[in-house]
Amino acid sequence: DADVTQTPRNRITKTGKRIMLECSQTKGHDRMYWYRQDPGLGLRLIYYSFDVKDINKGEISDGYSVSRQAQAKFSLSLESAIPNQTALYFCATTPGGGAPGANVLTFGAGSRLTVL
Amino acid sequence: AQSVSQHNHHVILSEAASLELGCNYSYGGTVNLFWYVQYPGQHLQLLLKYFSGDPLVKGIKGFEAEFIKSKFSFNLRKPSVQWSDTAEYFCAVNARSGGYQKVTFGIGTKLQVIP
Numbered sequence: 001d002a003d004v005t006q007t008p009r010n011r012i013t014k015t016g017k018r019i020m021l022e023c024s025q026t027k028g029h030d031r032m033y034w035y036r037q038d039p040g041l042g043l044r045l046i047y048y049s050f051d052v053k054d055i056n057k058g059e060i061s062d063g064y065s066v067s068r069q070a071q072a073k074f075s076l077s078l079e080s081a082i083p084n085q086t087a088l089y090f091c092a093t094t095p096g097g098g099a100p101g102a103n104v105l106t107f108g109a110g111s112r113l114t115v116l
Numbered sequence: 117a118q119s120v121s122q123h124n125h126h127v128i129l130s131e132a133a134s135l136e137l138g139c140n141y142s143y144g145g146t147v148n149l150f151w152y153v154q155y156p157g158q159h160l161q162l163l164l165k166y167f168s169g170d171p172l173v174k175g176i177k178g179f180e181a182e183f184i185k186s187k188f189s190f191n192l193r194k195p196s197v198q199w200s201d202t203a204e205y206f207c208a209v210n211a212r213s214g215g216y217q218k219v220t221f222g223i224g225t226k227l228q229v230i231p
Binding site: 033035040041042043044045048090092094096101102103104105107108109110 | 158224
């Protein structure tokens with residue numbers, strides 16, 4: 001089984017619909033992240049969470065919300081999807097702390113979202 | 117705020133050619149530096165990293181990168197590329213921002229290796 005699992009892997013939806021992307025991890029990491037990948041723009045951070053009670057906005061949080069249901073689960077929601085949210089979304093984790101490797105990201109396989 | 121610049125957005129090389137992908141970052145404090153690779157249809161995975169010590173770091177599959185602090189650079193190199201190196205390569209910087217350690221990515225460089 002993958003260390004970081006994302007569901008769904010692919011989703012096509014219509015403008016205005018609510019969408020939830022889910023992420024679960026078996027790494028035991030405290031820190032979880034949602035990134036969005038667009039061609040020519042690289043990866044941009046949407047939200048990040050350093051523990052269950054600590055959630056922070058990233059560079060491009062407008063139009064998105066998140067929920068950290070447990071240490072292992074971090075979901076991303078689009079309350080009312082719009083076409084420019086069409087992208088590849090990645091969940092990632094890091095162990096955190098001060099040791100070397102604390103900030104090495106482990107990525108999920110990605111969720112490709114198309115908003116028509 | 118920290119930022120990462122990757123100079124080459126699309127590189128096409130023949131097999132056995134040498135590779136160097138440029139990466140510069142803007143941040144004045146202590147940084148950790150990474151190169152991640154994304155093979156076609158796959159997720160990102162770590163290629164190599166620099167935390168401290170020897171500025172020349174070696175990663176998987178024969179890749180290496182050199183941290184030059186005075187130039188704020190962390191260029192990726194490989195002496196002889198293979199077709200299987202076709203992928204997108206992302207430089208990333210981890211630094212403290214607003215009290216937290218955060219990772220910022222460059223826009224990526226697509227490498228196409230022609231057999």
